[in-house]
Amino acid sequence: MPIAVVLGSTGSQGKGVIDALLKDPKWTLRGICRNRNSATALELSEKGVEMVDGDVGDEEFLLKAFTGADAIFAITAYWHLLGPRDIDQAGEEEFRQLQSIAIAASKTETLNHFVLSTIPSAELMSNGEHPVPHFDYKNKAVQWMKVHTNKLYEITTYVYVALYPNNFVNEAFMRFVKVRPGGYFLLLPASPTAVMPFSGEITHNIGVVVDAILAAPEKTIGRTVPLHTDHATFTEVVALFEKVTGQTAVYSEVSDESFEHLYGPLFGRELVLGLRFHEKYPSEDLNDLPPLGTGTLMTLEELGVGDRVIGLEGAMKGFGDKLL
Template sequence: MSTIAVLGGTGVQGGSVIKQLLNTSAWKPRALTRNINSEKAKALASLGIEVVAADVNDEASLVKAFEGVTAIFAVTTYWESVMTLGRDGAGEEELQQLKNIASAAQKTTTLAHFVMSSLPPSDKSSGGRLKVPHFDYKQKAVDWMKEATPELYAKTSQIWPGWYPTNLTTLPMVKFLEIPNTYGGYLFTQPSKPSSLLPIVGDIEHNFGVVVVGLLNAGQKAYGKIAVCVTDYLPMTQVVSVFEEVTGKRAAYAEISDETATKLYGVYGAEYAAQLRWSEAFPSWEQIDPENTISLDELQVKEKLIGFKDTLETLKEKIV
């Protein structure tokens, strides 16, 4: 059984990876987390999972945590810093985190596969017109890896996860809002055209790990490849229709301006608006880098994924 180090083992993405790895006989997960005494870390340890302290801001801790592993799953923490450092400041920190991870991974002599959570290159794809820092700094790290750690890049796969339906339960700027004096009506307001397609990951807690395991199982066939973890591309108005169907509530869609999103939600709103405006111009992630994209069918995982409507069914008590 091969060992895979899973960064962010107590987080959404890392947790999904660990959950799916436990269903395989080929991989033993090593959960990496900053705080091994957290309740989530203790819960993993109670399942017999190896839990190791590591911090993406500390390369030395990563070198130690990666010892003896065959694979690494890497994820960073852009959103933790955006409020204090700003959009580009958080991006610069994320870039350094990925450099730390890659440098430590390069020193891991047993490593056969490096899987990193990333997102499309909005700046590059738009010719510099549309910049989304939490997309672009990940791709700056990929470009850096090509030059600084070419041996590591040669065995690297990327996974691009779409929009999380769970955002509807946790993020104020994404929630359906019940409007007073409408007799139970809801409004979905986003800085995006009604017809714009939203790339949706489906059930992130299930799907993400399924696709990562698919990449691991593909081995060398997945080297240098991108897996787009998206189950649905839906217009904003259809997102509302699915909400109505699942919850039985009346709802409508209203586009707000980028400026309004920023006034209401600050730096989070500005970054989210930039993301959605880029999606208007580039609705299909599979077409961003088609030569290097490996399909969900090729990974033999498409039929295992849970789509938007079924995901919303599991969340409906939390979104109304």
């Protein structure tokens, strides 16, 4: 049976890909994670996934982990690199990891399809006026691939993943804050009228999308698939929150300086850059997004999954009381 290797296999995206591919008996699955003794890794192992842990910046480790792979789903985690590194140093380390992944994948003779989860370049889309490191270093790695691992570049499908609605449940900076019984507010550095791109329920949706990509390599290789299910303001998100939970909520824009003071000069600053980028350069028209591969953008409808993904409202309904 063909082997599919999934990086970041215990994260929101990687686990979603594994959950989807587990439903197809043709795949043998191997997950790469940071700790194969974590609860999620042990859960996947019990389902028959071969779990391996190691440094995704280590080319020798990756060569072994990719052995026999027919398909690879690749993702890197910028946010875990912040702390001892500043926002650009974290981007440089992510770039180095993506280089190692690309080199190891290019040396995997059995590989037929490489799927890379990434984000459009803010620097490119803003003509250099609004760089965002956790966007831009991913794109720089793809441009490096195009030159240095061209054969891999030619068998790659790129997935642009938008904001996770799951962050309203999982991440402190996007959680609704209770101010009284039945009353909540959402506080972020973005205008109430700024339109944001959302990926819908990310763990479900990325699995649906990658499964469809791998099932149709003849039409997906070289293409870029934006996983954007909705474009909405945070004011509209608050209205969905009220609809789903029956609670009262208000959205309020916080200044960049105050948000950075709350969340620090690294994490806070990078979040400000990302949200303000979406505010200044909304991508409601997917044609505004630059394709990365050898072909054009492929919509979810063209991929054949438009009716299978869970959008923003569906995700919020699914979260239910977890939003509180």
